[in-house]
Amino acid sequence: MLKVKLRGIVAAGLMMAATSASAQVLEIGMDQSPTGLDPHLITAFPSFMVVNGNIYEGLTAVDKDLKVNPSLAESWTISPDGKTYTFKLRPNVKFHDGSSMEAKDVVSTIRRLQSKDIASPLASRVSAIETATAIDPLTVEFKLKEPSAPLLTSLATLAIVPASVETDKDILQKAPDGTGPFKFKEWQPNGFILLTKHEGYWQAGLPKLSGLKFNLVPESATRQVGLVNGQYSLLPNIDAATALQVKGKPAVKLGETLDLAYTLIGINVSKPPFDNPKVREAVNYAINRQEIVDAALFGAGVPGGPLSPALKSWAVDVKDYACYKPDPAKAQALLKEAGVTTPLAVTMNVLPRQDIKDIAQVVQEQLNKAGFKVELKNQEQGQFIQDWRNSNFEMFASINSGSPDPDDYFYRTFRTGGSTNVFKYSDASVDQLLDSARTTQDQAARKKAYDEVQKKLACSGPVAHLTYGTLFSAMRDKLQGYDVMPNRSLSTLRGASLQP
Structure with a gap:
């Protein structure tokens, strides 16, 4: 009788251990703190990763x-x-x-x-x-x-x-309230953000984890050590350099996909001489995108135009863009045609991410060989975003999220008066193409319109698109059920679990 009871106790203990193993708080290492948590106001990836699909x-x-x-x-x-x-x-x-x-x-x-x-x-x-x-x-x-x-x-x-929050611009930034699988519990500045399981979640059996803890760890080496020693179970959306450092480490695995997000040089066309399309075209001829992939992305990416090659139904091949063949002499000739005195001095704001800093340094060197004199301005993230939103820049180096449908990016960014048209760009023919493409259900007609938009934007638009990287996530092998999303969302964590 005693043996039966002991067996029952042992079995119950094993069941409890299994339950707790699959319902743990997932420790996540991330490099930067969110700038806010209001899903209608955020623009930075650190905020997006916390709220999208998890809280909202x-x-x-x-x-x-x-x-x-x-x-x-x-x-x-x-x-x-x-x-x-x-x-x-x-x-x-x-x-x-x-x-x-x-x-x-x-x-x-x-x-x-x-x-x-x-x-x-x-x-x-x-x-x-x-x-x-x-x-x-x-x-x-x-x-x-x-x-x-x-x-x-x-x-x-x-x-x-x-x-109840319709007219409130502040409440959701620090106290989000959504319907997602995880709910906000605590934010310790420069420490962590803790989300706990939403017990009333509508999808039966989810989430499997009891919470998500986003640990703010600016140093890449510290995050890597934390992953290898088991302190963190996930480093989401990391760059190629970090992926190379942790690849092959015991109990660590990598997930990857082609990123929808694009690296870019943004240009304020309201500030001379960038109001002249020839000057913007010169920027593109000065850039060697494959060199950027090799030097800054460690080969883990591809040169890219206005749309990611991951969007096979939409993206125009970069071979169709004449300005994507690097030609510093052509760049200098275009500056001369535009009446610009060289070297053209310009300040480039830089998003504080290591991969973007690396890219900015490569682009600086390339532009400086083609008639420009570029000064890099490394900024704190909040200041970078504020200057971006206020169009307070000549040029900037950054990374922006992509979308499955071209309209989501093109219309808000390049349409006259678009909600993220911080470049002050306006082109009547682009407006007409974007308007027609969003109002027709004919896929062939939309494809034709967006092909034209890409060709107009690629060389003389307000954005010099650079690369689309391979998007990596590094994780402990006990993390199961998490898939890397091309749009950088962590929404698949709702179905993820930690195995014993």
Whole structure:
């Protein structure tokens, strides 16, 4: 009898151990602190990694194959003219404060995104929506000004927030409240951000982890040591240099995919002489993109144009861009044609990431050989973002997120008055192409329009696109069920677990 009881105790103990092993807090090492947690205001990757898909969700979601799936909306219908979308919301979805997520919250979210007072950088993604109406608690209707082919993809990036925060610009930055699998618990500046399991999450059996702890560890070497010794179980979205350092270490594995995010040199076209397209074209001829891949990305990437090669249905081959063949002499000739006295002195703001600093140094050297005199201005992240938003730059070196649909990037960035058109760029022909591409459902017509947009932007647009890197995540082999997403989202952590 005693033996049976002991066996029962041992079995129960093993079951408890197995349960705790699969329901642990995942220790994550990240290099920079988020600048805020409001999903409608953030622009930096550290913020995006914490909130997107973990704290917040949209009506739709994008999977690892970049396909659109239902999320908070379980289904939808589209009118024959493409101007009315009706969404059926999932029942029994709860915000982290315990209140029910209903149609009124969706309507309020759209108003918040469109509000000039909130000034969301995502506003262009909902510019086609004329009205949002709650038909009943679980039904929402969007009336559009014109058809919007990218709308369902865009909605995946637009977090639904409680109606109570519609006009508040501050509350969600430090006290987020979403519907996602993990809820905010604590933020210790320069220490960590802790998310805990959302017990009322609508998706049965998820999340499997009891929480996510984002440890803020600026030093790359310290993060690497922490991964190898088991202090951290995940280093998400790392660069090639870090991946090489941890590759082959005991109990460590690498996940990888081609990044949708692009490295770039941004150009303020409102500041002479960059208002002259010939000068912007000279920048492109001066750049050797393969050299950047080899020197700054350790070969783990590809030269890239306005769209990632991962978007096989959309991206134009960089071989079609004449200015992508490096030619310093051609660059100097273009500067001369533009009436510019050389060397042309210019200041380049640099995002404080090691890979971007490396890229900026390579680009500086290349430009300096082609009639420019570039001064690099290394900035703290908050100051860099503030100067970016205020168009307070001549040039900058950075990395920006991509999207499965070209409209999400092109319309807000290059359309006249776009919500992230910090370059002050305006081209009537580009506007016309972007307008037509977002209002037709004809895939061939959209492809043709975006091909033209890419060809116009590649050499004389306000952005010199540089590279698309291989996106790595390094993890302990006990972390199971986590997939690297091309858009850098950590949303697959909802299905991840830590094995014994």
